[in-house]
Each structure stands twice: as C-alpha cells, then as structure tokens.
Amino acid sequence: MFDVLTIAAVADELREHVLDGRIQRIGLVDKLTIAAEIYAHGKRRALIASADAQQPRVLLTDSMPSLDPNLITPFGLMLRKYVRGGFLIGIEQPPLERMMRLSIAKRLIPHNAEEPEVDDPEVDDEGDDIWSGEGIQRIDLAIEVMGRHSNLILIDEAGLIMDSAKRVTTSMSRVRPIQPKRVYVMPPLVDKPDPRRITSASLESLLPTAVAKTTLTDLLVK
Numbered sequence: 383m384f385d386v387l388t389i390a391a392v393a394d395e396l397r398e399h400v401l402d403g404r405i406q407r408i409g410l411v412d413k414l415t416i417a418a419e420i421y422a423h424g425k426r427r428a429l430i431a432s433a434d435a436q437q438p439r440v441l442l443t444d445s446m447p448s449l450d451p452n453l454i455t456p457f458g459l460m461l462r463k464y465v466r467g468g469f470l471i472g473i474e475q476p477p478l479e480r481m482m483r484l485s486i487a488k489r490l491i492p493h494n495a496e497e498p499e500v501d502d503p504e505v506d507d508e509g510d511d512i513w514s515g516e517g518i519q520r521i522d523l524a525i526e527v528m529g530r531h532s533n534l535i536l537i538d539e540a541g542l543i544m545d546s547a548k549r550v551t552t553s554m555s556r557v558r559p560i561q562p563k564r565v566y567v568m569p570p571l572v573d574k575p576d577p578r579r580i581t582s583a584s585l586e587s588l589l590p591t592a593v594a595k596t597t598l599t600d601l602l603v604k
Contacts, residue, residue: 384439384527386478392440393475393482399442400427400470405486408466409449410458414547416534419446420470431525431534433547438532440482440525457545460536464488464521464544471520476568478576481526483537489517526569537566574604 384392403422411417415432428446432439465486472485521544524535536544543564550560558567575584592601 384480386480389440389475389480389482389527392442393473395442396429396470396473396482396484399423399425400429401473403427403470405465405468405470407446407449408461409451410453410455410461411447411449413453413455414534416458416461416547417447417449418465422470431523433526433532433534435530435532438527438529440527457534457536457547460545464490464519464536465523468521478572478578479569480528481524481569484523484525485520486523487518487520490519524566528569531569533560535560535566541566 400420400422403420406419406421406426408416408418411430411432412434414434415430418429420427420429426446428443430439430441430443430447465488468486468488470484471487473482474485475482520539522537524533524537526533526535532548533550534547536546538544543560543562543566545562546560548560549562550558552559557570575588588601
C-alpha cells in the first residue's frame with residue numbers, strides 16, 4: 383500500500399539515484415501507466431508511475447518495462463514533447479500527502495525541427511551546456527497515488543494543467559475537476575491531527591472519540 387510514509391521513502395530514493403538525471407525515454411505502458419528511463423550517476427534506471435485505481439504506484443527499477451508503441455493519447459504526446467530529453471531538477475512531496483511533484487527542465491527546439499536522441503546527459507545535440515542560452519522551459523509532473531482518485535498530471539510554469547492520465551470533468555467532480563488549461567489545485571486536505579506534532583496529552587484526548595470496539599491500531603491510523 384502506498385501511504386504517506388511509502389511515498390516519502392520513494393521520494394528519498396529518487397533524490398538519491400535520479401535527481402538531476404536526464405530523461406532519455408518516456409512513454410505509456412498502458413493508458414494509466416508511464417515509464418521513464420533516466421540516466422544519472424552513470425547508470426540508467428526506470429521510473430514507473432501508475433494512476434490505475436486498483437494498483438496505483440510510483441517506483442524506481444533497474445530495467446525499463448516495455449512501452450506500447452500503438453498506444454497514442456494526448457497525455458502521452460505531451461510527455462514525449464515536454465518531458466523526454468529534459469532534466470529532473472526537483473522532487474517534492476507536499477507534507478503528509480500521498481503524492482509527489484517532479485520538476486523537469488528542458489530546452490525546447492523549434493517546432494519544425496526533429497528532436498535528436500541524446501545519450502550524454504551533460505550536453506545537448508551541439509555539445510553545449512544544456513542550461514546555456516534561451517528556450518528553457520520548466521514543467522511539473524504531479525504523481526497522485528490516492529486509490530481510485532490516483533492521477534498523473536502535467537502542469538506548466540503558470541500552474542495550469544497541460545493534460546493528465548485521467549481527465550475529470552465538472553460533472554464527475556465539482557470540487558476538483560482535472561482538465562487542460564484549468565488551474566492545478568492540490569487534493570483537498572484531510573482533517574486529521576498532524577502525527578508529527580501529536581503529544582501524549584492530545585492522543586489521550588482522542589481516545590474517548592473512538593467508536594465502540596475500535597482497536598488502538600485503527601485509532602492511530604485515523
């Protein structure tokens with residue numbers, strides 16, 4: 383189960399192994415699952431993220447899974463255009479959230495030029511520092527691992543949604559629609575005491591609120 387602690391552990395692993403790495407390949411494994419090959423510290427690793435309702439996940443592996451070349455979606459095309467060839471410059475987990483945000487910086491090429499395949503993460507196709515010159519664009523990939531509400535969302539520098547693995551219309555959710563050109567809004571906060579700040583006295587005050595036959599384990603989780 384990918385709870386808050388698991389997400390935190392995965393975020394730490396990503397920072398250790400692939401932060402500042404170059405995203406060499408990215409694509410769809412299925413409609414709700416992406417895989418990205420990241421070259422960092424002299425090694426290629428694969429980041430897998432899925433918004434599947436039954437098996438939402440985000441993890442790092444040593445081998446790249448097979449991508450489906452016949453699966454073409456607007457979200458997949460966005461990943462190819464704005465993420466492939468970019469550098470993973472930030473990995474953040476908002477406090478106590480079952481999600482993380484990956485920040486990617488990429489030099490965009492002219493629309494009529496073909497993007498080259500580059501194996502060396504230190505240089506661009508002309509052998510120059512990737513960060514020199516103009517045309518650097520930053521986007522975020524929000525990976526929300528929240529059961530049936532899981533999603534993968536691309537967000538531009540202005541905070542607008544570019545696209546997502548799952549589009550959520552206003553008829554599906556008036557609270558938090560997920561559609562292109564809408565402002566990205568964080569998932570609603572859960573009204574729970576912050577476990578990082580709980581004291582023995584505050585914990586004791588929660589005990590009388592428990593429903594009959596609730597175990598201490600269940601109470602602590604809630």
